[in-house]
Amino acid sequence: MTVKLEWTNEQEQVALPGGLGKLLDKLLAAAARQEGLESGIVSLTFIDNDAIQQLNRDYRGIDRPTDVLSFALTEMTEEDISINYDELELEEEETALDESDGELLGDILISVPKALEQSEEYGHSLERELGFLFVHGLLHLLGYDHGSEQEEKEMFAKQEHLLQQAGLSR
Template sequence: MTINLEDESKIEIQGTDLPALARKVIEAALDYEGCPYEAEVSLLLTDNAGIRKINREHRNIDRATDVLSFPMLEYDSPSDFSCAEAEACGCFHPDTGELLLGDIIISMEKVREQAKKYRHGEVREFAFLITHSMLHLFGYDHMETGEAKEMEKRQEAILHSLNILRILR
C-alpha cells in the first residue's frame, strides 16, 4: 500500500505519529471492505484556508470543511471492486499495479475544533475523518438516511477494530 502524504498544515497531535496512524486506519478500512488489491491513496493535511480554497475550486462551496474526498473509481455498488478490472480507465498505477483509490484532504484545524466540539480526542477525530473519507473512496455516500446509517455502522466498526473509541472528555 502506498500513501502519498503531504502535510501543509504543520499542526501536530501531541504524541501521535500522524503518518503511522493514517496508514493503520487506511489499512483497516481496506481490510474491512475486503479490497482485493494493493492500493494507493493520497492524503493532504491542510488548514481551514487551504481546504476552503479546494472546496471553492472543486465544489463551488466557499467555506472550510473538515474533509474532502475525491474517489478515482465509480462503483456499481459500494465496495464492488469488480468495476476496477472492468474499467479501461487506468485505475491501476502503471508502475506499482496498485489500485488508485483517490484523494483525501483533511483540515487539521477542523480536527482540533471538532474534537473539542464533540468532546473526544484529536486522535479519534483524525481517524474518524480518514475512515469516513475512505468509505467515500469505496463508493459509499450519506445523502439518504439509509445510506448515512450504513456509513455510520461501517465507520464505527472500523474504528472499533482499531480500539479507537469515542470517549467523551
C-alpha cells in the first residue's frame, strides 16, 4: 500500500505553479518514509481567502484569513467532521476517494492568495510556500503541533528536513 494525495483547486485568483502535483507527491512520499506511514489518503484543497476565513472563523473562532488549515480525522469527533463545503460554494470533488488506498487521514486547505502574499513577503517562490504549507498541514494531520517551544522545535525541524529533501530550502 502507499500514501496517496487527492487534490483540487477551488480558487481562480492565482495560477498554480506548473509541476506542483509532482512536488506535492514527492513531499508526501518523503513524509511517509520519515514518519513510517505505509498507507492512507490525504485530501488537499486550494481555496481563496474568503473561504479560508469562513472556516477559520467557524472552527477556530478567528475571523481573518489564514494560510493553511488541517482537519485530522483521527482527532475529530462526528460533530467536527461535518464541514459544509456547499456553504463555501466550492465545487464538488470530481474524483471519489478510493478506500482501497487506506483510510482518509484528513483534509488540508490552503489559501493560495495568502500563500502568494507570504511568498512575496519572504522573498521566495510560490512553489516553495505552497510546499511549506502542505508539509506543515500534513504534519498536523500526523499529530504534530507547535503549542509549546519543544513541540515547535520538533515540528519545524521535520518540516525543514522534508523541504530540503524536495529541493525547497530557503
